[in-house]
Amino acid sequence: MEQPALLVVDVQKGLDEPWLGKRNNPDAESNIALLLSEWRNRGLPVVHIQHCSKEPDSPLRPELPGNAFKAEARPLPKEKRFQKSVNSAFIGTGLAEYLHERRISSLVIVGMTTSHCVSATARTASDLGFSVTVISNATAAFECTGHDGVNYSAEDVHNINLVSLNGEFCTIRSTEEMLKRFA
């Protein structure tokens, strides 16, 4: 098995704001912590992505406490971080060049949210030629209301975003399946 980098996307305190609505998969953060621990124990590369929003209402603006990493995903000093202000971690960051320079061609993506930054990042990664795995239960989504006025549950948004990536942009695996591949 190639040695993939773990890409940890937007695991930040501001995404706990109640007005964001109902979220699925409360275990996402603990699964991310498990995967981070495995990557660190094996000395594999870890890259952290931090959303620094320019939107007036975002809890992820750089000057707000919500911009901080959650405890489960706090970077070690030696681990690489990129900051972004859009959804895909590849746009405006130099992430692709960083990975190419280190001959990293395989990425395992975790973080928030399934439908926005995780999906956008996985799609760009695949289109740029990286081999991508997204960990189904190490990401999560929020409920949302469509242009049609219909409310879609967080679980449906999560599942259908994963199925839309599966096969076309990436492989979907659970945390347990991923850890077994190292065993």
Next chain:
Amino acid sequence: MEQPALLVVDVQKGLDEPWLGKRNNPDAESNIALLLSEWRNRGLPVVHIQHCSKEPDSPLRPELPGNAFKAEARPLPKEKRFQKSVNSAFIGTGLAEYLHERRISSLVIVGMTTSHCVSATARTASDLGFSVTVISNATAAFECTGHDGVNYSAEDVHNINLVSLNGEFCTIRSTEEMLKRFA
């Protein structure tokens, strides 16, 4: 209202292959034809994207009849075309540079499929700073089966991909709503 370009993504014959499964919104092509007609009548910019797959099993490989544009979306000789082999029309094509040179900052996206190339293209367009509208009933999706073995209907895949774009990456409008804005 700014004068947006109509970006017509992958309206190609190969997507009628029965093995692709059940599709929603059989009216997508006729709505695309309506919008193309309006854009042409008003002399607004139209850009066509043609998928030229490198995948062995794809009906959109350049040497196959399925690579051809459908009648409803056939480019006029004077209209710009870009060919791509990945999902986002912005990766590897020079599309962003083409639009910037012409000072086009607003895009209306139609075509196939909601969950793959339309979503990927809308996401990249927004992340690159374009103002984006996706036309809900001028795109369509296929049913798909997830990593979890669950089958998701084409309509659910379509709707949840649109709601995942809405507000974050673009505005969603119907063909009728879009045409009314010109009236």
